[in-house]
Amino acid sequence: MADALESKTTSLRDGPRGPKPRRTFSRRNILLYGTLFVIAVYYAIPLYVMIVTSLKGMPEVRLGNIFSPPLEITFAPWVKAWSEACTGLTCRGLSIGFWNSVRITIPSVIISTIIASVNGYGLANWRFKGANVFFTILIFGSFIPYQVLLYPVVILLREIGLYGDLAGLVIVHTIFGMPILTLLFRNYFSSLPEELFKAARVDGAGFWGIFLRVMLPMSIPIFAVAIILQVTGIWNDFLFGVVYTGPESYPMTVALNNIVNSTQGVVEYNVNMAATIITGLVPLTIYFVSGKLFVRGIAAGAVKG
Amino acid sequence: MNYAVEIKDLDLHFGNVKVLQQLNLDIHKGEFLVLLGSSGCGKSTLLNCIAGLLEVTDGQIFIGGKNVTWAEPSERGIGMVFQSYALYPQMTVEGNLSFGLRNAGMPRPEISERVKRAAGILQIEPLLKRKPAALSGGQRQRVAIGRALVRDVDVFLFDEPLSNLDAKLRAELRVEIKRLHDQLDNTMIYVTHDQIEAMTLADRIAIMKEGKIMQLASPNEIYNRPRNLYVADFIGSPSMNFLEGEIKAGKFHLEGIVIPLDGYEFVEGSRREGKAIIGLRPEHLVTGDNLASAAVRTKVDVELVEPMGSDTLIYTKLAGRPIHVRMDGQAQVSPGDKVEIGFQPERASLFDPVTEDRL
Numbered sequence: 001m002a003d004a005l006e007s008k009t010t011s012l013r014d015g016p017r018g019p020k021p022r023r024t025f026s027r028r029n030i031l032l033y034g035t036l037f038v039i040a041v042y043y044a045i046p047l048y049v050m051i052v053t054s055l056k057g058m059p060e061v062r063l064g065n066i067f068s069p070p071l072e073i074t075f076a077p078w079v080k081a082w083s084e085a086c087t088g089l090t091c092r093g094l095s096i097g098f099w100n101s102v103r104i105t106i107p108s109v110i111i112s113t114i115i116a117s118v119n120g121y122g123l124a125n126w127r128f129k130g131a132n133v134f135f136t137i138l139i140f141g142s143f144i145p146y147q148v149l150l151y152p153v154v155i156l157l158r159e160i161g162l163y164g165d166l167a168g169l170v171i172v173h174t175i176f177g178m179p180i181l182t183l184l185f186r187n188y189f190s191s192l193p194e195e196l197f198k199a200a201r202v203d204g205a206g207f208w209g210i211f212l213r214v215m216l217p218m219s220i221p222i223f224a225v226a227i228i229l230q231v232t233g234i235w236n237d238f239l240f241g242v243v244y245t246g247p248e249s250y251p252m253t254v255a256l257n258n259i260v261n262s263t264q265g266v267v268e269y270n271v272n273m274a275a276t277i278i279t280g281l282v283p284l285t286i287y288f289v290s291g292k293l294f295v296r297g298i299a300a301g302a303v304k305g
Numbered sequence: 306m307n308y309a310v311e312i313k314d315l316d317l318h319f320g321n322v323k324v325l326q327q328l329n330l331d332i333h334k335g336e337f338l339v340l341l342g343s344s345g346c347g348k349s350t351l352l353n354c355i356a357g358l359l360e361v362t363d364g365q366i367f368i369g370g371k372n373v374t375w376a377e378p379s380e381r382g383i384g385m386v387f388q389s390y391a392l393y394p395q396m397t398v399e400g401n402l403s404f405g406l407r408n409a410g411m412p413r414p415e416i417s418e419r420v421k422r423a424a425g426i427l428q429i430e431p432l433l434k435r436k437p438a439a440l441s442g443g444q445r446q447r448v449a450i451g452r453a454l455v456r457d458v459d460v461f462l463f464d465e466p467l468s469n470l471d472a473k474l475r476a477e478l479r480v481e482i483k484r485l486h487d488q489l490d491n492t493m494i495y496v497t498h499d500q501i502e503a504m505t506l507a508d509r510i511a512i513m514k515e516g517k518i519m520q521l522a523s524p525n526e527i528y529n530r531p532r533n534l535y536v537a538d539f540i541g542s543p544s545m546n547f548l549e550g551e552i553k554a555g556k557f558h559l560e561g562i563v564i565p566l567d568g569y570e571f572v573e574g575s576r577r578e579g580k581a582i583i584g585l586r587p588e589h590l591v592t593g594d595n596l597a598s599a600a601v602r603t604k605v606d607v608e609l610v611e612p613m614g615s616d617t618l619i620y621t622k623l624a625g626r627p628i629h630v631r632m633d634g635q636a637q638v639s640p641g642d643k644v645e646i647g648f649q650p651e652r653a654s655l656f657d658p659v660t661e662d663r664l
Contacts, residue, residue: 193389195391196393198385199387199392201377201378202379202383203405204378204409217394217395218395
């Protein structure tokens with residue numbers, strides 16, 4: 001009797017205890033990490049080839065060993081891509097396009113973000129008459145394919161005398177970014193506690209007072225998201241750039257296209273690769289620097305539709 | 306003009322939903338009025354209307370004798386405390402307290418003096434330089450009260466201010482709010498769904514249901530003489546026992562138990578014969594030594610016992626209907642026992658089974 005009790009208590013004592021051990025090489029882990037590895041390689045190899053090729057001289061490129069590392073590292077293709085490559089008629093490289101892109105991107109991003117944040121705040125917190133209709137139209141706006149509007153906008157810009165001008169492109173980018181940005185800001189401001197807004201009203205703050213002193217300091221993450229979306233979107237834009245600007249004001253993407261597509265003699269793969277990397281560097285840097293902030297802001301803006 | 310807040314024929318509709326209907330309410334100067342009701346009864350909506358945060362569909366609101374129906378929240382002479390504290394997260398406690406005053410364009414020396422005074426009253430001086438994130442729930446709510454306090458207003462509005470706090474802190478802050486009211490003598494309108502808060506704090510309680518005030522009276526009156534079945538059932542925990550019977554010749558007949566109603570105070574003009582519901586509070590059903598004072602007595606079988614320390618609740622049947630009885634915490638009782646219970650008829654409540662109004 002006593003023995004039976006004894007064995008019962010010991011078995012309890014020796015039974016499972018603490019965290020359950022897990023196998024490192026379970027079937028699930030192998031499948032999961034295997035898939036992730038394959039996907040990572042799939043995306044990394046082209047990048048590797050680009051970097052490696054851009055550091056080779058033309059004789060080495062002609063050997064055709066695209067995966068082998070450069071025997072002799074040279075930065076000449078980068079220099080050429082930046083300042084000497086030919087885009088159709090002129091041979092001044094990407095540099096002009098780069099500065100054009102900067103001049104397009106900065107004002108477009110700033111103006112569109114400011115306007116969209118005020119729009120979103122108004123829609124979320126000051127439910128004016130017809131707010132829902134306005135919002136529906138806005139959502140609808142974000143689904144309209146850009147191609148449909150290309151030609152009407154050309155006419156519009158021509159009529160106000162901004163066709164072919166950087167300012168014209170800035171206006172186009174600002175307007176086309178508006179639906180999605182407003183949606184983003186509206187959702188974010190809707191997710192902030194409503195009582196905060198009420199408290200500010202009781203405290204006597206008005207439309208701008210609440211926006212600038214209560215809402216704005218709380219919305220850094222969503223501003224980061226908006227800016228990242230806009231910078232990458234506008235920087236990577238090709239369609240509007242090629243349609244609404246002239247050769248002197250082509251943005252970088254158009255310049256890149258012209259370099260890569262201009263067929264004069266040999267195709268300089270190393271220069272093309274270098275030019276492409278340079279063009280992609282801006283959005284790439286932004287993603288690397290602000291990745292965490294971006295994810296946080298996206299998550300915050302996504303809740304509550 | 307001895308009303309701090311007057312609400313006249315207030316209507317509020319959201320589309321087709323009528324949240325408030327023809328609501329009239331006068332609140333005395335210096336009164337502590339609690340709006341009590343289950344969720345969705347319109348109590349918070351009413352408070353938001355008083356604050357000016359919701360536009361009313363019809364009716365008028367007067368604060369301090371002035372018609373403020375169209376006034377902005379900041380112009381109404383009110384301060385408001387929210388359930389979620391609603392402190393501005395990027396401002397320090399001092400910034401939170403002074404935000405309203407700065408918006409009003411008050412000179413700096415006066416602002417700092419008022420902030421200091423409010424911080425003194427609420428004992429939050431050491432926290433003035435901190436951000437809300439670095440405060441505990443109780444401290445945050447104290448700052449939120451302070452934000453209303455600095456504005457030196459006549460009417461304080463509380464929207465379930467203690468619901469986010471744990472039970473112990475809630476009890477502490479409850480006492481503090483009561484003390485604050487005694488000290489300031491302001492009018493306070495307090496929304497809650499917690500009947501303990503309502504009973505302990507209020508001068509008068511307004512019990513709301515579906516956008517209407519069911520009863521507006523002192524806590525004592527509401528507890529002892531609930532005006533209808535809803536109020537009777539809502540107030541008191543555990544809730545009142547309801548048993549259906551019949552009034553015949555001035556006596557209530559409950560399946561063989563005859564309850565004399567000589568001591569019962571009928572609502573004027575409602576004395577009558579026929580079917581009725583009798584309501585008995587679990588704590589008015591007495592046992593043991595207290596039976597001496599009970600005019601009506603009967604024996605019941607104990608079905609379930611819930612010891613709660615301070616008292617013990619037993620579940621049993623009276624006249625075939627389940628009831629619960631509150632006994633002394635030290636009572637030795639177990640399921641299957643027979644217990645004699647009794648009560649005083651004048652403490653009971655009688656209701657009309659059709660209109661559900663008090664008799």
